Amino acid sequence: MEVRRLGVVPYGEALEMQKALVEERRAGRVPNLLLLLQHPPVITLGVRGSSRAHITATDALLASRGVDVHDTGRGGDVTYHGPGQIVGYPILDLRPDRCDVHRYVRDLEEVMIRVCRDYGIPAGRVDGMSGAWAGADKIGAIGVRISRWITSHGFAFNVNTNLEDFRLIIPCGIADRGVTSLQRLLGRPISIEEVEDRIIARFAEVFDM
Numbered sequence: 414m415e416v417r418r419l420g421v422v423p424y425g426e427a428l429e430m431q432k433a434l435v436e437e438r439r440a441g442r443v444p445n446l447l448l449l450l451q452h453p454p455v456i457t458l459g460v461r462g463s464s465r466a467h468i469t470a471t472d473a474l475l476a477s478r479g480v481d482v483h484d485t486g487r488g489g490d491v492t493y494h495g496p497g498q499i500v501g502y503p504i505l506d507l508r509p510d511r512c513d514v515h516r517y518v519r520d521l522e523e524v525m526i527r528v529c530r531d532y533g534i535p536a537g538r539v540d541g542m543s544g545a546w547a548g549a550d551k552i553g554a555i556g557v558r559i560s561r562w563i564t565s566h567g568f569a570f571n572v573n574t575n576l577e578d579f580r581l582i583i584p585c586g587i588a589d590r591g592v593t594s595l596q597r598l599l600g601r602p603i604s605i606e607e608v609e610d611r612i613i614a615r616f617a618e619v620f621d622m
Contacts, residue, residue: 414447416613418449420450422451424452424453431448431566435563446505447502447503448501449501449613450500451605453479453481454480455480456468456491456494456581458484459490459491460486460487467491468482469583489555489557491582492582493578496574498571498574499605500569502565502566503521504564505563514557521568522555525544525570526545528608532595534598536552548593550592550593551592552595553569553570573595573603
């Protein structure tokens with residue numbers, strides 16, 4: 414697996430990058446990839462029809478905060494990306510022996526759960542809901558796209574994210590649960606590069622790469 418640590422990338426640019434790399438991977442011109450990056454403030458909409466209704470902020474408020482809104486083509490509902498959040502976009506060919514959508518989502522959850530445990534945080538899953546959870550609060554979200562077993566989109570893990578920005582939406586369409594971050598749980602900011610190192614190690618471990 415090749416890891417590309419890309420820094421801050423506008424969402425639209427990352428979307429086009431993924432589309433191109435999916436075709437490159439399908440053609441065998443690139444190996445399995447893990448893109449790690451951050452986005453400027455953006456709200457992204459999954460393919461569920463209700464996702465736009467889960468934006469609670471007005472257009473005027475979003476404009477004043479400099480928050481863009483993008484349709485994505487991935488699964489899931491509405492989510493927020495912003496500085497201090499590590500976004501991972503695996504471009505993987507799941508063939509021949511990992512062609513199982515549910516297993517793939519569980520594996521992405523497992524990566525984030527293990528990273529939390531590296532920091533002494535007892536994270537886990539919640540029945541019927543995707544993502545990584547620390548108690549009742551989500552610390553890592555998942556929204557994937559799989560096209561003929563080539564993956565794109567992926568996960569978002571809150572490190573030093575401004576959690577107030579999640580008030581602009583009903584995260585993932587779930588009204589009765591909160592959102593948290595490593596910074597909130599540990600009471601201190603954490604280096605993005607340090608957490609990327611942990612994600613890379615745990616991803617390689619979970620996916621046996």
